Amino acid sequence: MYFIRLKALKDELAGPGLPEKEKMKYLLAFFSVFTLAATLGYNEPSISTFATSLAMLVLLVIGILYAWNRNGGAGGRSYLERYLSISWVVNFRVNIAVLVLLMLMKAGLSMLGLLDMDDDDQGKSLAIFLMVGGEIFIAWSVGHHVGAVRQSADARLTSAPPVTPEQSIERLDKLVESIVHREVDTAVRGIRPARAGNVRRKIRTRKVSRRK
Secondary structure (H helix, E strand, C coil): CCCCCHHHHHHHHHCCCCCHHHHHHHHHHHHHHHHHHHHHCCCCCCHHHHHHHHHHHHHHHHHHHHHHHHCCHHHCCCHHHHHHHHHHHHHHHHHHHHHHHHHHHHHHHHHCCCCCCCCHHHHHHHHHHHHHHHHHHHHHHHHHHHHHHHHHHHHHHHHCCCCCHHHHHHHHHHHHHHHHHHHHHHHHHHHHHHHHHHHHHHHHHHHHHHHC
């Protein structure tokens, strides 16, 4: 994994590319920094903020590693595209559900007299509780779906029967035969009009000679 050497990274990407394990490392580093910046950079420094950031970071790392293992580890394929695409959809759905649930819980607890809507600390504590619970579900759900995609892809590869050398030769013969037939038909179609024109000219010549 590179931190400063951009040219070496570009050379590796232009060549065989990054191994699946290296992709996981870059994904882990990027989202870790993003999570810390999102939770620490836009909130007042406090013990609760630090604890929330630490919990989100731990859940993120666990989720990425769990999805990595579900994808087959170092022997897996397409981990990055599977994780990113599935994670986007799962996060979008869960975040909407968390927002709706937060509004419903605030309204319900307020009606029961268990929550003061004007108390920001109570509302923030409830939001943090739902956010952490949502992250736990996201970590499990993304890994679960990545594993399901891996199983489906492996099943498709193994379901196709292996092609024997005899079958390969037979398919090649059929392909060559079809190409030859097509070329012959094309050639014949090009010759027939020419022959028809010659026949017409011969007939006209004979008619002229008879008249003379």
